Amino acid sequence: MLKMSLKTMLLAAVALTVGTGAASAGKLTIESWRNDDAAIWKDKIIPAFMAKHPGITVEFTPTAPKEYNAALNAKLAGGTAGDIITCRPFDASLELFNKGFLAGLNDLGSMKNFSDVAKSAWTTDDGKTTFCVPMGSVIHGFIYNKDIFAELKLTEPKTEEEFLATLEAIKKNGKYVPLVLGTNDQWEAATMGFQNIGPNYWKGEDGRKALIDGKGKLTDKAYVDTFAALAKWGPYMGDGYKAQTYPDSQNLFGLGKGAIYAAGSWDISTFRGQKVNMGAFKAPPPAGSKDCYISDHTDIGIGMNAKSANAADAKVFLDWIGSEEFAGIFANALPGFFPLSNSKVAISDDVAQTFVSWRGECKSTIRNSYQILSRGTPNLENEMWNVSAQVLNGAMKPEAAADQLEAGLQKWYKPHQ
Amino acid sequence: MATGSDAGLMGMSRASYLRLLGFFLAPAVIIYSVFSIYPLLATIFSSLYLRQIDGTYVFNGLGNFVTLLTDTTWSVSFWNAMKNNFVFFLIHMGVQNPIGIALAALLSLPQLKFRAAYRTLIFMPTMLSVVIIGFTWQLILSPLWGISKMLLQAVGMGAFFAPLLGQESTALITVSLISVWQFVGIPMILIYTALLAIPDELADAATVDGLTQFQTFFFVKLPLVIPAIGLVSVLTFVNNFNAFDLIYAMKGALAGPNFSSDIMGTLFYRTFFGNQLQLGDASMGSTIATMMFLIILLGVMVYLFVIQRRIQRYSF
Numbered sequence: 001m002l003k004m005s006l007k008t009m010l011l012a013a014v015a016l017t018v019g020t021g022a023a024s025a026g027k028l029t030i031e032s033w034r035n036d037d038a039a040i041w042k043d044k045i046i047p048a049f050m051a052k053h054p055g056i057t058v059e060f061t062p063t064a065p066k067e068y069n070a071a072l073n074a075k076l077a078g079g080t081a082g083d084i085i086t087c088r089p090f091d092a093s094l095e096l097f098n099k100g101f102l103a104g105l106n107d108l109g110s111m112k113n114f115s116d117v118a119k120s121a122w123t124t125d126d127g128k129t130t131f132c133v134p135m136g137s138v139i140h141g142f143i144y145n146k147d148i149f150a151e152l153k154l155t156e157p158k159t160e161e162e163f164l165a166t167l168e169a170i171k172k173n174g175k176y177v178p179l180v181l182g183t184n185d186q187w188e189a190a191t192m193g194f195q196n197i198g199p200n201y202w203k204g205e206d207g208r209k210a211l212i213d214g215k216g217k218l219t220d221k222a223y224v225d226t227f228a229a230l231a232k233w234g235p236y237m238g239d240g241y242k243a244q245t246y247p248d249s250q251n252l253f254g255l256g257k258g259a260i261y262a263a264g265s266w267d268i269s270t271f272r273g274q275k276v277n278m279g280a281f282k283a284p285p286p287a288g289s290k291d292c293y294i295s296d297h298t299d300i301g302i303g304m305n306a307k308s309a310n311a312a313d314a315k316v317f318l319d320w321i322g323s324e325e326f327a328g329i330f331a332n333a334l335p336g337f338f339p340l341s342n343s344k345v346a347i348s349d350d351v352a353q354t355f356v357s358w359r360g361e362c363k364s365t366i367r368n369s370y371q372i373l374s375r376g377t378p379n380l381e382n383e384m385w386n387v388s389a390q391v392l393n394g395a396m397k398p399e400a401a402a403d404q405l406e407a408g409l410q411k412w413y414k415p416h417q
Numbered sequence: 418m419a420t421g422s423d424a425g426l427m428g429m430s431r432a433s434y435l436r437l438l439g440f441f442l443a444p445a446v447i448i449y450s451v452f453s454i455y456p457l458l459a460t461i462f463s464s465l466y467l468r469q470i471d472g473t474y475v476f477n478g479l480g481n482f483v484t485l486l487t488d489t490t491w492s493v494s495f496w497n498a499m500k501n502n503f504v505f506f507l508i509h510m511g512v513q514n515p516i517g518i519a520l521a522a523l524l525s526l527p528q529l530k531f532r533a534a535y536r537t538l539i540f541m542p543t544m545l546s547v548v549i550i551g552f553t554w555q556l557i558l559s560p561l562w563g564i565s566k567m568l569l570q571a572v573g574m575g576a577f578f579a580p581l582l583g584q585e586s587t588a589l590i591t592v593s594l595i596s597v598w599q600f601v602g603i604p605m606i607l608i609y610t611a612l613l614a615i616p617d618e619l620a621d622a623a624t625v626d627g628l629t630q631f632q633t634f635f636f637v638k639l640p641l642v643i644p645a646i647g648l649v650s651v652l653t654f655v656n657n658f659n660a661f662d663l664i665y666a667m668k669g670a671l672a673g674p675n676f677s678s679d680i681m682g683t684l685f686y687r688t689f690f691g692n693q694l695q696l697g698d699a700s701m702g703s704t705i706a707t708m709m710f711l712i713i714l715l716g717v718m719v720y721l722f723v724i725q726r727r728i729q730r731y732s733f
Contacts, residue, residue, distance in 0.1 A: 091696065184583050186673050187693070240560020242583025242674065248561055374694035375470065377490055381694040382671060382687075390675050395585060411490055 028310060028317055029059045029082030031075070033068035034300070040333040048329055049320055056313045058084075076101040076305070083308040084317060087132035087301035089121035090370050097124070097131040103306040104129045108315065110322025110341075117205060117364050118340040120371060121298035132301035133321050134340035136330065139355045140196040140295040143263040145256060146277045148176055152259075156281040160229060163284040167236040170259045178236035180258035181392070182244025189388035190381070192262040193233070195367045198226040199293035200285040204365035212372055214415025218406040219399075227391045227398030229286065234394050242393050265355045268336040272349070280354045282362065296364035298340060331356070376412030383408045457710065464703035474700055481704040495705070497676055498684040499712075501589055505680055506657040508593040509600075514649055516597070517604025518642075522634050524605070525612040536609070540602035547599075551666030554595045558582055582667065585677040592678050596663050600656075604649040611645035612638060644728050651720045658713050661686060681709045 030041070041060040049058060061082060063071045069092055075081035076096065085102060087093040096102045105111060106129055111119075114134050122132035144156070152173055157163040170178035183189045202208065202222040210216030238244070238258070253261040254274035261267070263280070271278055285292050302321055304314045320326055327339035328346070335349035338356050347353040374381045387404055390396035396404075409416045429437070467477035485491045523529065524536060542550060558565055560580045569578045581591040615638055623633040661682025664672055670692045672679035687695070689702025 091694070183674065185669055186671050238561075240566075240578075240580035240583065243555075243558065243560055243580030244583070245555065248559065252561060370694065375696075377698075379692070379695035382692060385671055385693075386673065386675060389673055393583070393585075393674060395675065 026055050026310070026313060027057045027059070028084055028313055029061050030084040030086065030302075031068075031072055031082045032060065032062040032086035033065040033088075034086065035062040035064060037334060038062055044329055044333050045326070048325065049317065052320065052325075053316060056316065058317065072096075079307060081305050083305050083310050083314045085132075085303050085305055086135075087122055087303050089298050089301065091375065093122055093132060093301070093303070094124065097129075101306055102131045103304045103308075103311070104131050105133065105303065105318065106130055108133065108319055108322065110319045113322050113324075113341040113343060115340075115342060115364070117296070117366060118298060120366060122301045122303065125372065132303035133318050134298055135302050135321060136300040136334070136337040137296050137340050138299050138336065139265045139338060139358065140192065140297070141263055141265070141280050141282045141355055141358070142196075143253070143261045143267065143271065143278050143280050143351065145176075145253070145259050146279050147256070148259045149279075154259075156279065157284050158281075160284050160286045164232060167233075167260070171236055177238035177252060177258040179233055179238070179260050179262065180249050180253045181233070181237055181262040182241050182246065182249045183389040183392050184243050184245045184248075186385040186389040188246055188249065188262070189230075189392050190384040191367070192264060193230050193392060194226060194384060194388040195295050195297075195369075196262060197229055197283040198223075198368070199295055199365045200283055200289055201226045201229075202368070203291075204293035204363045208365055208368040208371075211368055212415070214413075217416065218409060219402045223402045223405070224398050225286070227387075227401045230388065230391050231394065231398055234392055237392070265336040265338065265352065268349065268351050268355075269334075272335070278351055280351050282358045292358075292362035293365055294358045294362045295367060296338075296359060297366045297370075300337070373409065373413065376409075378408040378411065380405065380409060460703045460706050460710075463700055464707045466700040468698045468700050477700070481701055482708075485701070485704050485708065491701075494676065494679065494684055495708075498679045498681050501678065502658055502660075502680040504589055505593050505596075505660065506654060508590065509597055509653050509657055510650065512594065513597040513601050514604050514646070514653065517601050517649065518608050518639075518646065520601070520605040521608035521612055522638075524609050526630070536606075539605060542599045543602040545599070547662040548666050550595065550599050551663055554598075555582065555667055558591070583674060585674050588668065588674060588678045592664055592667060595667075596660070599663070603652070607649050608642055608645050611642040615641050644725075644730055647720065647724055647728055651717060654716045654720075655713055658709060658716070681705065681712075685709065 032041075034041075038060060046058045046060060050056065059082075069088065072081060072085065073096075076085075076099075081101075085096070087096075087102070093102065097104075110133070111130060116123075116127075118134040118137070119130045122134065123130045148170070149155070152169060154166055154169060157166045167178040170176055181188055181192060199207075202211075202216070202220075207216055207222055211218065216222075234241075238252070244252075249258075249261070250267065250270055252258045254271055254276060256276065261271075282292065282294055302318065304311065304318060308314050322341060324341065324343035324345070327341050327343050330337070330339050331345045331347045331352070332349070335347065335352035336355075338347075338352070339345055345356070347356055369381045369384055383405055387396060387401035391398060391401050406416070464481055465476060465478060466474040467480060468474055485495050520539060524532060529535075557563055558581055560566060560578070560583075566575070566578045569575050579587065581587045619637055619641075620633055623637045628636065658681060660680060664678055664680060664683050665686065668678050668683075670683060670687045672683040685702055685705040688705055689697055689699060691697035
């Protein structure tokens with residue numbers, strides 16, 4: 001009995017895999033790691049597409065995030081992967097394209113709806129071929145507790161001085177933690193600290209590109225100044241921030257014990273769940289800045305299996321992913337993940353709307369360690385976690401932090417040698 | 418000779434004896450080869466290759482070992498992990514094992530009540546998942562919601578509270594002591610059973626000779642359990658140089674702050690499997706794993722050839 005059912009299950013599994021691989025015309029399957037969003041794809045996104053294109057059936061078949069890369073690689077190598085592939089940003093997807101698993105998508109009509117920054121995460125190093133349609137990004141900024149701001153009669157800070165003055169005022173009052181950010185897990189220090197405020201100092205894309213072609217160095221004033229600005233935060237980060245983990249920070253702000261939270265936009269839905277009355281302001285630029293810059297980081301894209309049996313339909317689907325209609329559904333179903341297309345999208349979540357509105361006021365850039373610069377040893381991203389946490393802990397001087405980053409890059413990256 | 422081996426065959430023909438021998442040995446040999454010897458050899462083999470920037474591997478001889486020990490890109494992290502691992506081990510040897518011995522001595526006191534309850538309670542953490550231990554202690558020590566801060570404040574020592582897990586000077590010691598708390602049950606049980614094996618006559622004779630209970634333990638029982646202590650020490654050594662999970666659970670793969678709690682296991686994990694944007698490097702990871710194997714091998718050999726031979730065993 002057991003043997004029979006096992007055999008049946010195996011057969012079914014094989015049949016399923018074969019079915020996925022050799023999709024018949026009119027049927028598309030999507031590979032993705034976003035199993036959290038499965039319901040949104042099944043109930044909102046796919047029905048909206050199928051209403052417009054009745055001849056094509058789409059199925060969303062996600063894998064757990066931690067297993068996605070390995071599972072996808074195995075499926076692609078074995079020829080059983082779905083037609084549509086959700087793309088991780090930068091090197092992971094670039095490797096798939098170089099191996100011939102992902103198709104180039106330069107001829108896709110909706111590609112013109114995306115800026116070069118949006119496409120950078122899924123474009124070859126020479127900038128010639130784009131192989132995934134940019135789908136979503138996360139934006140950095142600061143989320144604040146409106147009730148606490150009202151109680152202490154504070155307003156959203158517009159400049160760095162005002163930001164520090166606001167923190168000082170909250171600290172004087174003594175009831176709340178002024179700035180919620182911990183350094184135990186290290187990545188928040190780099191991501192929500194350094195990459196959050198940094199673009200204003202290194203002028204966004206200009207600075208990021210200069211680092212890649214070797215015209216800029218991490219020891220330049222912009223980077224030292226970013227670390228110097230971070231170093232001023234320590235006294236406002238509450239008791240014991242050195243042992244504060246990311247969930248600690250989320251709870252601290254979620255429970256209304258902290259006034260300002262150094263954020264990534266994906267935190268919005270967490271705090272919505274905790275019913276925080278919140279607002280958001282962008283990274284306050286230092287004195288004398290003319291323009292402002294935000295970290296609008298490309299996080300998720302979508303491309304096509306080069307060996308798809310149903311390439312024509314897959315292109316129709318990808319073209320639709322680049323459309324305004326998809327952008328609208330995506331932005332509202334997942335507040336905190338923003339569509340990357342240039343089309344203007346109305347978002348019903350007011351805090352998410354605030355985040356996305358900064359795109360109109362400031363210039364967008366992505367995290368500067370993600371493209372090319374984290375390919376060698378020592379790994380630049382790891383180094384940034386380490387030194388940013390140390391600067392916030394007061395254990396490292398801003399100049400020393402910049403020196404260490406540049407020295408690490410010089411060890412392996414030709415343009416910096 | 419022939420008669421001698423014939424006696425071992427127990428009336429079987431040589432061929433069927435060998436078949437029987439093979440039958441009984443096969444499961445252990447196969448399982449041990451597939452799951453222990455093969456991975457070990459494969460790891461050593463893979464440590465001889467170099468990962469290219471395009472993800473392919475080329476033969477590199479002992480080049481990876483030279484890089485690991487001399488190129489500052491790797492050697493700084495390697496020696497740092499090595500140093501931290503020795504601190505981690507010394508704390509276990511200096512704190513866990515003496516406490517384990519003391520607990521075993523207390524447990525073997527004849528007039529002790531609730532012996533089974535103590536034994537179970539002290540052994541309990543050893544059986545808990547590391548993730549639970551890590552999470553619980555992180556909460557206890559948390560500067561935000563931790564009970565340790567309140568306790569210190571209650572006795573007027575609030576000023577002594579520090580984010581122990583977040584400071585470079587204290588993180589490693591704190592994690593080591595948590596690990597000691599978790600594993601103290603193992604030396605306790607091993608030495609306790611060794612103490613039980615000592616015949617009562619010896620203790621009785623010592624009492625008749627006028628030794629106090631304390632003296633009896635020190636001068637009669639302790640010398641008799643030295644082989645067990647030797648075993649505990651070598652187990653501690655092997656486990657500590659293979660350790661990884663608790664530090665990963667509490668401090669992540671970068672074992673901060675500034676790699677102050679980084680040990681061989683976390684360095685290996687980060688290198689082999691990668692981290693965030695760092696891609697995994699199977700050959701360099703294998704090099705570190707091979708170094709871990711060599712360190713453990715060396716330690717165990719020192720124990721076997723230098724210490725164990727000098728230990729006197731008593732049989733009763």
